[in-house]
Amino acid sequence: MRSGRDNAEHGWWAGREVLLAVQALVLVVGLVLWEVLSRRHPGGPSLDPFFFSRPSLIWGRVQQWFTSGFIYRHITITAEEMILAFLIGAALGIALGFVFGRSPLVSRIFDPYIKVANALPRIVLAPIFALWFGLGVLSKVVFGVTLVFFIVFFNTYQGVREVDRNIVNNARMLGATEADLVRHVLLPSALSWILSSLRTSVGFALVGAVVGEYLGAARGLGYVIQQAEGVLDATGVFAGIVVLSAFVLVVDLVVTVVERRLLVWKPPAATEEAR
Amino acid sequence: MADGRAGTTEPVAVAAAVGFHGVGKTFSVPGGGTYTVLHNLSLTVGAGEFVSIVGPTGGGKSTLLNLAAGLLVPDAGDVLVFGEPLRGLNRRASYLFQSDVLLPWKTAEHNVMLGLQFRRLPPAEARVRARDWLARVGLAGFENRYPHHLSGGMRRRVALAQALIIDPEILLMDEPFSALDVQTRQIMENDLLELWQEDRKTVVFVTHDLEEAIALADRVVVLSAGPASRVLGEYTVGLARPRDVAEIRLTTGFLDIYRRIWEQLRGEVAKAYAQRQR
Numbered sequence: 001m002r003s004g005r006d007n008a009e010h011g012w013w014a015g016r017e018v019l020l021a022v023q024a025l026v027l028v029v030g031l032v033l034w035e036v037l038s039r040r041h042p043g044g045p046s047l048d049p050f051f052f053s054r055p056s057l058i059w060g061r062v063q064q065w066f067t068s069g070f071i072y073r074h075i076t077i078t079a080e081e082m083i084l085a086f087l088i089g090a091a092l093g094i095a096l097g098f099v100f101g102r103s104p105l106v107s108r109i110f111d112p113y114i115k116v117a118n119a120l121p122r123i124v125l126a127p128i129f130a131l132w133f134g135l136g137v138l139s140k141v142v143f144g145v146t147l148v149f150f151i152v153f154f155n156t157y158q159g160v161r162e163v164d165r166n167i168v169n170n171a172r173m174l175g176a177t178e179a180d181l182v183r184h185v186l187l188p189s190a191l192s193w194i195l196s197s198l199r200t201s202v203g204f205a206l207v208g209a210v211v212g213e214y215l216g217a218a219r220g221l222g223y224v225i226q227q228a229e230g231v232l233d234a235t236g237v238f239a240g241i242v243v244l245s246a247f248v249l250v251v252d253l254v255v256t257v258v259e260r261r262l263l264v265w266k267p268p269a270a271t272e273e274a275r
Numbered sequence: 276m277a278d279g280r281a282g283t284t285e286p287v288a289v290a291a292a293v294g295f296h297g298v299g300k301t302f303s304v305p306g307g308g309t310y311t312v313l314h315n316l317s318l319t320v321g322a323g324e325f326v327s328i329v330g331p332t333g334g335g336k337s338t339l340l341n342l343a344a345g346l347l348v349p350d351a352g353d354v355l356v357f358g359e360p361l362r363g364l365n366r367r368a369s370y371l372f373q374s375d376v377l378l379p380w381k382t383a384e385h386n387v388m389l390g391l392q393f394r395r396l397p398p399a400e401a402r403v404r405a406r407d408w409l410a411r412v413g414l415a416g417f418e419n420r421y422p423h424h425l426s427g428g429m430r431r432r433v434a435l436a437q438a439l440i441i442d443p444e445i446l447l448m449d450e451p452f453s454a455l456d457v458q459t460r461q462i463m464e465n466d467l468l469e470l471w472q473e474d475r476k477t478v479v480f481v482t483h484d485l486e487e488a489i490a491l492a493d494r495v496v497v498l499s500a501g502p503a504s505r506v507l508g509e510y511t512v513g514l515a516r517p518r519d520v521a522e523i524r525l526t527t528g529f530l531d532i533y534r535r536i537w538e539q540l541r542g543e544v545a546k547a548y549a550q551r552q553r
């Protein structure tokens with residue numbers, strides 16, 4: 001349906017299969033150029049493989065990491081940190097978003113603090129967290145939580161506040177208690193807002209994990225990249241980035257499936273927008 | 276005025292289902308000042324009676340229903356429900372809102388079930404009764420549709436089933452069919468009358484469409500243009516039941532009463548319109 005519309009608007013070349021083929025071609029051309037340039041042709045332009053490595057080397061390293069099993073524990077630890085950061089950050093965000101959304105007094109008192117905390121570039125906290133919570137999983141999770149929390153918090157707050165007054169009144173007329181309201185009206189309403197930012201908050205959970213590892217850890221994808229960088233191993237850095245990208249793609253796929261399942265009730269246009 | 280009330284001499288009912296006694300409601304307007312919507316309004320609706328309320332837009336019709344529902348509290352006067360002063364929400368009434376208030380994240384069936392769920396009925400039983408009600412409003416087979424997959428008329432039917440499943444004694448309806456096309460509307464009006472005929476609940480039906488008001492009701496109440504609206508006239512509709520809303524519009528009895536009410540309503544509509552222009 002989508003490609004049909006694109007077809008009408010942009011002509012034959014935007015058809016889905018053609019588009020995919022062109023996109024793949026761009027990638028191949030880029031990789032080939034990189035490969036060729038990094039193999040130093042006398043006289044011509046070139047890339048120093050010491051700094052830029054080379055696709056074949058990088059691919060070889062990635063393969064080696066997987067066949068030796070070296071990379072698995074790093075992926076596991078990063079995934080673990082990401083999932084924990086997301087779950088804890090989302091739970092806190094939803095809980096506090098609810099309290100703020102339902103209580104004008106609380107929201108008025110704490111409003112400036114929330115604003116300042118949100119405006120603060122959270123990256124400066126990472127070293128402090130490493131100091132407080134050590135170099136293990138905990139400091140990365142806490143760091144990720146500070147990133148995820150605010151996104152979920154603001155969306156929950158908005159979702160609770162923006163519920164149509166008559167929808168709430170209708171439920172109350174049908175006999176809803178305050179708990180019923182939360183369960184059947186407010187939470188689902190907030191959930192649609194939270195889900196619309198799911199991609200962003202999961203992304204931030206991952207950023208929290210990787211950046212935290214990068215700044216000080218003994219395991220994880222961020223650590224792998226940082227280690228390679230430490231010994232000026234460009235191939236290792238790029239290989240780490242490749243693995244990380246593949247990881248992001250998998251996470252993205254999962255998020256898409258979850259979104260589809262939880263937002264079946266939404267009109268297609270709104271779902272499209274949310275993505 | 277004398278003419279307007281002439282038809283209401285017959286006993287309204289022993290126990291009035293809803294009574295407004297000298298009710299006033301004033302809102303504070305954002306940016307300072309106040310706006311008096313209703314002033315010293317009195318009106319009773321008998322048990323089992325179908326009353327239509329007509330009046331110009333902004334005249335306070337929705338406000339009146341909100342008072343009857345207990346969603347608003349009057350600044351002056353009393354709202355009585357079966358003789359008792361109303362405190363909190365009106366637990367004996369269902370309310371069909373002017374706007375679309377189905378929960379978009381619940382299927383038709385789950386929307387209809389809500390009232391029973393809130394009454395802690397076992398889910399299995401609630402489900403059976405919801406399916407039954409969906410069938411009664413003509414939506415068998417649409418149980419698992421989400422509201423955005425239903426037409427406007429179907430959504431109204433779901434809302435009707437949602438309101439009726441808790442078997443209220445009073446049904447408050449705020450322009451329930453005004454967003455529908457003429458054909459759908461007539462079908463729904465007939466269906467509503469048929470449902471009402473079964474157990475004759477008390478109905479307060481707000482509309483700005485005089486034809487609809489007469490075709491459905493036992494009595495038509497005309498509200499004045501705002502601000503400070505009050506009851507201008509009450510007209511008993513003596514047309515026989517059961518009725519077909521499309522056919523009854525063509526009878527002389529209907530045209531007669533239509534002419535009488537319109538005489539009065541026309542002036543109010545003009546007043547409301549003039550206020551809008553200012």
Ligand SMILES: Nc1ncnc2c1ncn2[C@@H]1O[C@H](COP(=O)(O)OP(=O)(O)OP(=O)(O)O)[C@@H](O)[C@H]1O
Pocket residue numbers: 302303304310312330331332333334335336337338339373483501
């Ligand atoms: N909560 C409120 N605060 C301030 N003013 C209000 C509020 N609710 C209603 N009003 C005002 O009261 C007046 C009557 O409103 P109401 O909705 O009862 O009219 P209505 O007769 O139902 O109109 P319509 O036919 O357009 O639905 C309007 O002028 C409206 O602006």
Ligand SMILES: [Mg+2]
Pocket residue numbers: 336337338373449
């Ligand atoms: Mg209204």
